[in-house]
Amino acid sequence: MKNILYQKQWHWSVSGLALGVSFLLAVALVKPIGVSTQFVILDGMVWDVFSSEIAVKGETAYSSSNAYLNKSGGKYAKSVANPINYSFIFVLAMILGGFLGAKLRTKSNDENEPELPAVWCENLGSSTTKRYMFAFAGGALVLFGSRLAGGCTSGHMMSGIMQTSLSGYLFTMGAFLFAVPIALFMYRKGR
Amino acid sequence: MEILLAIVIGGLFGFSLQKAGAANPQVIIDMLRLKNFHLMKAILLGLGLSSFMLFVLMNVGIIESGHLSVKTAYVGVVIGGAIMGTGWAISGFCPGTGVVGVGAGRKDALVFVIGGLVGALAFTLAYSSLAETFLFDEIGAGKATLATTGIEKYASLMDTVPAVVVVGVIAFVFIFAAWKLPAKSEGLSS
Numbered sequence: 206m207k208n209i210l211y212q213k214q215w216h217w218s219v220s221g222l223a224l225g226v227s228f229l230l231a232v233a234l235v236k237p238i239g240v241s242t243q244f245v246i247l248d249g250m251v252w253d254v255f256s257s258e259i260a261v262k263g264e265t266a267y268s269s270s271n272a273y274l275n276k277s278g279g280k281y282a283k284s285v286a287n288p289i290n291y292s293f294i295f296v297l298a299m300i301l302g303g304f305l306g307a308k309l310r311t312k313s314n315d316e317n318e319p320e321l322p323a324v325w326c327e328n329l330g331s332s333t334t335k336r337y338m339f340a341f342a343g344g345a346l347v348l349f350g351s352r353l354a355g356g357c358t359s360g361h362m363m364s365g366i367m368q369t370s371l372s373g374y375l376f377t378m379g380a381f382l383f384a385v386p387i388a389l390f391m392y393r394k395g396r
Numbered sequence: 397m398e399i400l401l402a403i404v405i406g407g408l409f410g411f412s413l414q415k416a417g418a419a420n421p422q423v424i425i426d427m428l429r430l431k432n433f434h435l436m437k438a439i440l441l442g443l444g445l446s447s448f449m450l451f452v453l454m455n456v457g458i459i460e461s462g463h464l465s466v467k468t469a470y471v472g473v474v475i476g477g478a479i480m481g482t483g484w485a486i487s488g489f490c491p492g493t494g495v496v497g498v499g500a501g502r503k504d505a506l507v508f509v510i511g512g513l514v515g516a517l518a519f520t521l522a523y524s525s526l527a528e529t530f531l532f533d534e535i536g537a538g539k540a541t542l543a544t545t546g547i548e549k550y551a552s553l554m555d556t557v558p559a560v561v562v563v564g565v566i567a568f569v570f571i572f573a574a575w576k577l578p579a580k581s582e583g584l585s586s
Contacts, residue, residue, distance in 0.1 A: 215416060217435075223408070223416070224416065224446075227405060227409040229445075231405050294399050294403060302409060306412075306413075306415050307499070324422055347480050348513070367450060369563060371537075
């Protein structure tokens with residue numbers, strides 16, 4: 206068996222083990238994994254450059270003129286004001302992990318993923334502009350929905366179900382009830 | 397110390413998602429259109445293992461139950477899940493896999509993340525007018541779990557059964573499903 210770090214895609218059991226270890230390490234050492242909040246934090250950091258009321262340091266806590274950043278005792282405002290915090294660095298490290306995962310490959314499978322998914326081209330054509338428009342709209346819907354739900358695939362589906370939380374199961378139900386019929390319809394052509 | 401852990405665990409999580417194929421929209425789309433269960437098998441196994449180990453290690457005191465963070469169940473969780481599911485199917489990314497895709501050098505992932513920043517900003521601005529609506533009405537006991545966590549603020553829906561038994565059954569079902577679901581891998585990896 207070749208060095209596992211250089212395989213392009215792991216066997217599902219190796220993937221499952223690695224993901225399980227990630228979930229468990231996170232909750233054992235710090236807290237359950239979550240990603241979508243950090244999109245709000247990055248927005249806040251940019252906003253903070255242009256406004257002095259977005260993350261205001263008080264005597265004991267942070268506050269914000271925006272109701273969302275101000276909620277739960279200003280904890281989001283605090284993260285906006287302190288970029289070097291666990292949750293934000295965690296997401297930046299995920300980018301690094303993705304980079305290394307894509308780079309570590311042996312010569313024999315050193316072939317990049319196609320820029321557009323094959324199933325996409327078969328159903329929606331090979332225009333990159335069209336693909337980017339859908340990726341942009343999809344991103345906006347995914348993050349708006351995740352923030353309304355208070356978590357995403359990571360925070361609700363992975364961390365939530367790991368803790369057997371009701372909210373994790375409800376989120377997963379809502380997500381698959383819409384995602385599966387839409388995918389079956391949008392991508393009905395192709396193997 | 398926490399920052400070092402963020403780098404190590406975040407890096408491991410991102411690396412694992414990339415190697416599982418989760419940052420490749422083809423894999424996500426094929427899962428959602430029920431053609432290829434490779435990723436679903438991996439996730440079910442990961443959830444079964446981590447969930448069972450979490451409750452066993454909490455039981456023997458190796459993992460502090462204070463590290464748990466159970467989210468509230470409210471109407472917006474289901475509706476937000478549906479909106480996220482729609483964008484998930486359209487784009488083939490979720491927040492975590494979009495971020496990993498950026499690291500892997502995918503341009504469509506970068507566009508997804510920029511769209512995500514716009515969507516997150518839209519919610520940040522809309523929050524004050526949504527906060528008092530039915531969207532935030534709690535469902536059931538709010539911060540509830542199936543298995544007893546031993547933490548008072550988290551209601552248990554099965555408090556008469558020992559947590560390890562509840563989680564044991566869930567883990568068995570997940571891992572059995574992971575094992576039995578068909579995987580189709582031709583044309584995906586070399």
